[in-house]
Amino acid sequence: MISIRRAESRGRASFGWLDSRHTFSFGRYYDPAHMGVSALRVINDDKVAAGAGFGTHGHSNMEIISLVTKGAMVHKDSEGHEQLLPAGEFQLMSAGDGIMHSEFNASQQDSLQFLQIWIQPNQMGGKPGYQQKRFDLSAPVTPVITATGEAGTLQIKQDMTLSHINLDSDDSHELALQTGRTYYVHVISGDLGLDDETMHPGDGATITDATELVLQQRGNEPVKALLFDLP
Structure with missing residues (x-):
């Protein structure tokens, strides 16, 4: 079964320096029908004004993934990490038993756009951790x-x-899915064919009780998307 969450139906937060779209309930946006999918708790599509950002704040017991889609972001945390995260690189911060951090737009002229993703961990506490890497994303499906x-x-x-999903003109890719698992697809750019459905940028889809999935590029642009394989 495929359940589509259209981009225009997401929650919104706008604070001048930040314009954010929330796939799931977050902050002041609350919808009991959209609280997350399995361990996937947050997908926020954030646009941050030049020179602005999220001041120092804390988290614990959460796995936080960031993917910049436009511009670059400066990350600082209480574990001593100070990193530049450019577009296309994946960042994973394990909050563990507690971490303080900040994220700012690295540019004083241009806006920043990034995806903020939260995963609920299956291990509580422990020392916080930080990982960052650029991958070769040319294949149709690349585990990151x-x-x-x-x-x-x-x-x-x-x-x-x-x-990460990458499909060029008229590409299609068949995925074998595991019984008992839950899958979620978030489209970053382009138009993605998901079996008989067509998804657009910002759309998401929950897939359950399926053994295979056909991904296809549609429209005029290459498709970039994220695929979550969840318990």
Whole structure:
């Protein structure tokens, strides 16, 4: 079964310096029908004004993934990490038993756009951690985050895999799905054919009780999307 969450139906937060779209309930946006999918708790599509950002704040017991889609972001945290996250690189911060951090637009002239994703861990507490990496994303499906850190992927504290989808003109790709698992697709850019459905940028889809999935590029642009394989 495929359940589509259209981009225009997402929650919104606008504060002048920040314009955000919330796929699931977050902050002042609350919808009991959209509280997350399995261990996936947050997908926020954030646009941050030049020179602005999220001041120092704390988290614990959450796996936080960031993917910049436009511009670059400066990350600082209480574990001593100070990193520049450019577009296309994946960042994974394990909050563990507590971490303070900030994220700011690295540019004083141009806006920043990034996806903020929260995963509920299956291991509580522990020392906070930070990982960041650029992957070769030219293949139709590229695993970037896994529970084991296999094949150079970032390692997360949850039984899940995050993969990047890349489909060029008229490409299609068949995926075999595992029984009993839940899958979620978030479209970053382009028009994605998902079996008989067509998804557009910002759309999401929950897939359950399926054994295979056909992904297809539609429209005039290449497709970039994220695929979550969840418990």
